[in-house]
Amino acid sequence: MSGTATLDADRGAGVGWAQAWPLRKPAMVRIGTGMVLLFAATTAVGLLYMGLLDGGAIGDADRRAVEWFAERRTPTWNSLSEIGSMLSDTLVKVAAVAVVGGAMVLVWRRWHDGVFLAVSVIVEATVFVCSSLVIDRDRPPVEPLDPPAPSGSLPSGHTAAAVAFYGGLFVITCWRTRRAGIRLVVGLVAVAAPIIVGVSRVQRGMHHPVDVVLGAALGVATLVVVRAALESGAADIDRQWGERAPERVRRLELVEGAER
Numbered sequence: 101m102s103g104t105a106t107l108d109a110d111r112g113a114g115v116g117w118a119q120a121w122p123l124r125k126p127a128m129v130r131i132g133t134g135m136v137l138l139f140a141a142t143t144a145v146g147l148l149y150m151g152l153l154d155g156g157a158i159g160d161a162d163r164r165a166v167e168w169f170a171e172r173r174t175p176t177w178n179s180l181s182e183i184g185s186m187l188s189d190t191l192v193k194v195a196a197v198a199v200v201g202g203a204m205v206l207v208w209r210r211w212h213d214g215v216f217l218a219v220s221v222i223v224e225a226t227v228f229v230c231s232s233l234v235i236d237r238d239r240p241p242v243e244p245l246d247p248p249a250p251s252g253s254l255p256s257g258h259t260a261a262a263v264a265f266y267g268g269l270f271v272i273t274c275w276r277t278r279r280a281g282i283r284l285v286v287g288l289v290a291v292a293a294p295i296i297v298g299v300s301r302v303q304r305g306m307h308h309p310v311d312v313v314l315g316a317a318l319g320v321a322t323l324v325v326v327r328a329a330l331e332s333g334a335a336d337i338d339r340q341w342g343e344r345a346p347e348r349v350r351r352l353e354l355v356e357g358a359e360r
Contacts, residue, residue, distance in 0.1 A: 122344065146234075166307075177303065201217045217265065231256060231318075255318055276354060
């Protein structure tokens with residue numbers, strides 16, 4: 101069977117789709133290594149904060165910030181923060197990844213974009229859960245408006261997931277178009293959504309501001325790791341199949357010649 105037949109993603113043939121799968125060995129090695137490094141770095145920062153800063157003035161200021169929000173709660177603000185928190189709730193992000201990622205695969209006829217979105221959220225969630233259990237920071241000393249999760253307060257998983265998902269959409273947008281207006285709109289959403297989620301989590305007494313900051317950093321780092329992994333996977337496809345494979349599965353960015 102010829103290379104063209106075995107990797108004809110334009111036809112969407114089963115073997116073609118399989119050969120165009122980007123999570124090849126180089127990508128998996130980078131993801132595995134990246135997850136270990138992300139866990140080590142996030143846990144180390146969290147433990148250092150707990151050991152050196154949480155019991156002092158910075159930790160006290162962190163807790164006072166949550167108390168400030170709690171003292172100003174109103175039914176309206178509570179409803180708004182509930183909506184803001186839902187932007188990154190587990191069921192919402194799972195559904196969003198499935199719907200948006202699946203639509204990308206079907207419409208653009210390549211795995212890369214949907215896989216990037218899904219893997220980013222999975223990597224972030226895995227590192228967050230493992231790190232928060234080790235750090236084991238108590239939740240803020242105010243009445244929580246949501247049922248507390250078994251994981252610790254540091255880092256904020258909601259914020260990390262918001263950065264991974266909405267930031268991932270911005271990365272994919274940059275792969276797809278050079279239109280400044282589209283990039284600006286998606287970029288604003290990618291910045292605003294995690295901020296809304298983070299503030300909402302603090303207002304609802306679920307996280308301290310420091311938790312939110314570390315969660316955001318974890319989300320950004322996750323995007324860097326997964327992007328590098330998929331780039332190595334696309335490069336591996338290019339090395340193996342060359343021009344016999346459609347251009348869209350041989351690289352991540354498809355902005356060459358795109359309309360500005």
